[in-house]
Amino acid sequence: MTTEAVQSPAFLQVEPLLREKTLNGQIDVPMLPEVAGKVVRLTQDPESDAIELAKLIQSDQSLAGHVMRVANSAAYSPNSTMVSLQQAITRLGMKVISEIALAASITSSLFDAPGFEKYIQHELRFSLATGLWSKEVARVCRKNVEAAFLAGLLHDIGRPVAIQSSLEAANELGVDLTKDDVYLLESHYQRLIGSRVVEEWEMPASVISVVRLFDNYSRPHKGQDQTMVVVAGARFAHHFIGKKQGEDRLSLEELTDSNVLADLNLYQDDIEKILEKEEVITSSLEVMHS
Amino acid sequence: MVVIGSGPAGQKAAIQARNLGNTVALIEKTRELGGSCVHRGTIPSKTLRENALRVKNMRMNAELANFKLREDLELATLINRLEIVLHAHDKYMSKQMTRCGVEFIHGRARFLSPTSLEVTKLRQEPEIINCQRIVIATGSHPRVPDNIPIDHEHLLDSDSILSMMYLPKSLVVLGGGVIASEYASIFQALGVKVTMIDKYPRPLGFLDDDLSSTFISAFENMGGTWLGNTNVIKAYWNGYDGVITECEGGLEIKSDKLLCAAGRIANVSDLNIEEAGLQLNSRGLITVDEHLQTQVPSIYAAGDVIGPPSLASASMEQGRRASCNALGKECGRIHQLIPTGIYSIPELSSVGLSETQAKEQYGENVIVGRSFFDEIARGQINDIQDGMLKIVCDPQGRKVLGVMIVAEGATELVHIGQMALLNDNDVDVFVESIFNFPTLAEAYRVAALDVLAQREKIQ
Numbered sequence A: 001m002t003t004e005a006v007q008s009p010a011f012l013q014v015e016p017l018l019r020e021k022t023l024n025g026q027i028d029v030p031m032l033p034e035v036a037g038k039v040v041r042l043t044q045d046p047e048s049d050a051i052e053l054a055k056l057i058q059s060d061q062s063l064a065g066h067v068m069r070v071a072n073s074a075a076y077s078p079n080s081t082m083v084s085l086q087q088a089i090t091r092l093g094m095k096v097i098s099e100i101a102l103a104a105s106i107t108s109s110l111f112d113a114p115g116f117e118k119y120i121q122h123e124l125r126f127s128l129a130t131g132l133w134s135k136e137v138a139r140v141c142r143k144n145v146e147a148a149f150l151a152g153l154l155h156d157i158g159r160p161v162a163i164q165s166s167l168e169a170a171n172e173l174g175v176d177l178t179k180d181d182v183y184l185l186e187s188h189y190q191r192l193i194g195s196r197v198v199e200e201w202e203m204p205a206s207v208i209s210v211v212r213l214f215d216n217y218s219r220p221h222k223g224q225d226q227t228m229v230v231v232a233g234a235r236f237a238h239h240f241i242g243k244k245q246g247e248d249r250l251s252l253e254e255l256t257d258s259n260v261l262a263d264l265n266l267y268q269d270d271i272e273k274i275l276e277k278e279e280v281i282t283s284s285l286e287v288m289h290s
Numbered sequence B: 001m002v003v004i005g006s007g008p009a010g011q012k013a014a015i016q017a018r019n020l021g022n023t024v025a026l027i028e029k030t031r032e033l034g035g036s037c038v039h040r041g042t043i044p045s046k047t048l049r050e051n052a053l054r055v056k057n058m059r060m061n062a063e064l065a066n067f068k069l070r071e072d073l074e075l076a077t078l079i080n081r082l083e084i085v086l087h088a089h090d091k092y093m094s095k096q097m098t099r100c101g102v103e104f105i106h107g108r109a110r111f112l113s114p115t116s117l118e119v120t121k122l123r124q125e126p127e128i129i130n131c132q133r134i135v136i137a138t139g140s141h142p143r144v145p146d147n148i149p150i151d152h153e154h155l156l157d158s159d160s161i162l163s164m165m166y167l168p169k170s171l172v173v174l175g176g177g178v179i180a181s182e183y184a185s186i187f188q189a190l191g192v193k194v195t196m197i198d199k200y201p202r203p204l205g206f207l208d209d210d211l212s213s214t215f216i217s218a219f220e221n222m223g224g225t226w227l228g229n230t231n232v233i234k235a236y237w238n239g240y241d242g243v244i245t246e247c248e249g250g251l252e253i254k255s256d257k258l259l260c261a262a263g264r265i266a267n268v269s270d271l272n273i274e275e276a277g278l279q280l281n282s283r284g285l286i287t288v289d290e291h292l293q294t295q296v297p298s299i300y301a302a303g304d305v306i307g308p309p310s311l312a313s314a315s316m317e318q319g320r321r322a323s324c325n326a327l328g329k330e331c332g333r334i335h336q337l338i339p340t341g342i343y344s345i346p347e348l349s350s351v352g353l354s355e356t357q358a359k360e361q362y363g364e365n366v367i368v369g370r371s372f373f374d375e376i377a378r379g380q381i382n383d384i385q386d387g388m389l390k391i392v393c394d395p396q397g398r399k400v401l402g403v404m405i406v407a408e409g410a411t412e413l414v415h416i417g418q419m420a421l422l423n424d425n426d427v428d429v430f431v432e433s434i435f436n437f438p439t440l441a442e443a444y445r446v447a448a449l450d451v452l453a454q455r456e457k458i459q
Helices: A009-023 A034-043 A050-058 A061-071 A085-092 A094-105 A117-141 A146-154 A158-173 A179-200 A205-216 A224-241 A252-256 A259-263 A268-275 A278-288 B008-019 B035-039 B042-060 B082-100 B178-189 B209-221 B312-326 B355-362 B377-381 B410-422 B428-432 B442-458
Strands: B002-004 B025-028 B103-106 B108-113 B116-121 B124-130 B134-136 B140-142 B155-157 B170-174 B193-197 B225-227 B232-237 B243-247 B252-255 B257-260 B264-266 B299-301 B340-342 B348-352 B367-372 B388-393 B400-406
Touching: A009 A158, A009 A179, A034 A050, A034 A094, A050 A061, A050 A085, A050 A094, A061 A085, A061 A094, A061 A278, A085 A094, A094 A117, A094 A146, A094 A278, A117 A146, A117 A158, A117 A224, A117 A268, A117 A278, A146 A179, A146 A205, A146 A224, A158 A179, A179 A205, A205 A224, A224 A252, A224 A259, A224 A278, A252 A268, B002 B008, B008 B025, B008 B082, B008 B134, B008 B312, B042 B082, B042 B178, B134 B312, B155 B232, B170 B178, B170 B232, B170 B243, B170 B252, B178 B193, B178 B209, B178 B257, B178 B340, B193 B252, B209 B225, B209 B348, B209 B388, B209 B400, B243 B257, B299 B312, B340 B410, B348 B410, B355 B388, B355 B400, B367 B442, B377 B442, B388 B442, B400 B410, B410 B442, B428 B442
Parallel strands: B002 B025, B002 B134, B025 B103, B134 B299, B155 B257, B170 B193, B170 B257, B193 B225
Antiparallel strands: B108 B116, B116 B124, B140 B264, B232 B243, B243 B252, B340 B348, B348 B400, B367 B388, B388 B400
């Protein structure tokens, strides 16, 4: 899979339409499931409590089931079995439960991209891994740990939406895009589209700024530290699971040579401290993405 | 010469050595100059304090403006000028270093021998540096007790406390030293419900009891809770909605976050000091003599790495002197008289002997003059309710031995007392001098008159 593909006639037809739609804000942003949106807003409300969160999650049968499954997994509850959501929230905390709920809500079924389901599934898995690794990077750098997960989880949210929008634009024009065409359009427009998605989903300003400036983190901006943390988190995720389906993973040497790790002033022993979290993160990832 | 560390001590050591005509390299492990003082300590916390003070004053003057702090106010907003302040500071320091001709090396230094260092760099080959003289000014980092599992998310230390995104509703502060007192009172002024816990009966134990009592009453008047004589068994994130702090006697306190401010440890773990022939003393610090020279003749040390007073002001002077001594240059009389500034709300500051120390040295009959800021015009105008200045004199009521102040502005005001002490003035100087009116400085005159009145009685 490559983004260096030759621009086919179909691509050349679809690209201007996609550009126009993107710039004019005519992209169809998938609706974040109502429950997930409420969960995010609720956990940002200092007045909210666990009972409200439990009620909210219980209103969505499949989400409640998923949260319980994750809460009862070895990664989260090695020595006990929880029988109620209230108990799970009590045991794991509102923040963890909301992270699980949000991660569970952003699935490939949110996106209408026939033929790309597996590809998108891997992208979402990569984003989830980025969120988990970002927390560990933030911890070592003494940056905010709480905000790192959400920003990491959503940093690439523009990718699946860009794929969906490319296919929609091709349908409108009645042309067929090859996979390489789609990947090329995705890489061109995902950042711009991603920014629109997180704005539409009313995510915190720090998340919006990470999504917008992820590919250009050295440009001075408010929340630059947060962006750098997520870029670093993505490098760790790239090392462990690969960025795209079938793509090579970063070697350890490539990871430790990453500019962003140097920019965060992480020396070899700091990097090793983060790498020690592999087992914990892998098991969290398995269970949250199941 | 090589200087390791670019905090207050390191900077001044490097500049002094360069001014004396030496080739100087300054090794710093972070990208920015300034050390913890600039990036994680003194300057960020003072920037937050300024806004905390504004918030407190707005609350006090609620009738002037219908003021309420937003619930979801980001901490970054409260440190809104920090980036500007740090950027300006960094630029100024870099310029100064460049202008002086100090070579800046970004990397971690470790000793290979008393005159040789290996510098590990980010994504570059290590570099070996040989030099005749080395000044260690690597500073310190927060100490983490075994029973407090700091995760920088729920249980924080002074390096990570300002990484919080939002103000917590409640905060437990462990410790009773300078850092604990500063953060506890700053967050309380911002409306966070703060509980300060320490094993000693009073915070800031090196000050006289009347000063620490004034601090406690000001802190509690703002809504804070001081728990002295309290041992913490353990603290942990309950995995749900708060941090639990378990104390001896069964007391349990739940809070949104916890700040552990249980002292600081010298930054020496990367240095490999054994290779230089150095050893840490029993307090984990590098021992130096009065010339700031270690047991290895070619190596000097300054700043937090040698221990108290651990003040930026003292570190700067130590750095300067370390360079002068290392290069055989006369550096003037060393003043033992270092003012202490505690940037809590209210501020506390002292210079010279405390009343307790004076009694130990001069006997129980030392004369102490006091003035209270709510009894002088400027204090009333400024609505200073918890302010006090005291002058400690010898038993004859003449020689000034020390000055201690608790009130907003104390850290500036103390320098008047410092000058009097340096000049060996009698206490009468404060009565015979005319101060602007109305000013807080008038408190010196009032306290001095109190001394004179007591002096009259014994004559």
